[in-house]
Amino acid sequence: MTTDEAIKFFNKLRSQTTRKSELKVYDDFIQTLTRLSKRNFSIEDIISIETKLDALELNLNDENRKKHFRKALNSFKEYLKTEFSLISKGYYTAIGMSLGMCFGVAFGSAIEKTIGTSSGLAIGMLIGLVIGRIMDTKAEKEGKVL
Numbered sequence: 001m002t003t004d005e006a007i008k009f010f011n012k013l014r015s016q017t018t019r020k021s022e023l024k025v026y027d028d029f030i031q032t033l034t035r036l037s038k039r040n041f042s043i044e045d046i047i048s049i050e051t052k053l054d055a056l057e058l059n060l061n062d063e064n065r066k067k068h069f070r071k072a073l074n075s076f077k078e079y080l081k082t083e084f085s086l087i088s089k090g091y092y093t094a095i096g097m098s099l100g101m102c103f104g105v106a107f108g109s110a111i112e113k114t115i116g117t118s119s120g121l122a123i124g125m126l127i128g129l130v131i132g133r134i135m136d137t138k139a140e141k142e143g144k145v146l
Helices: 003-016 020-037 043-055 065-084 091-111 114-141
Strands: none
Touching (some): 020 065, 091 114
């Protein structure tokens, strides 16, 4: 399945549903595929992407379509990350904030139990946010963001 065929497929699915949760998954897939189709890939890379789209079995008529397509989307994004070093927008920010909160709580609770934990959480999250934003900006300049 080519990226254009997949975009048409998800646009068709999008027009058939009114559930917001399904629409969100379809929109995310459409957005990812649209940004992917605007990139310049070699013929081998395009064939590899089309093979991955075929392997996702998007045409299955599963009873829980949202769950099936969410798994397929996550698998596809993971594939793009490993094969082409392409990441989603805000990828490093989310990771930085998560790690910052974890280390902030650990560091804050080592200093003092009550105030140290909450202030460590806030400070760790802030530091993680700053580091993540810097890394996201760097990845965007390198053209690695979808």
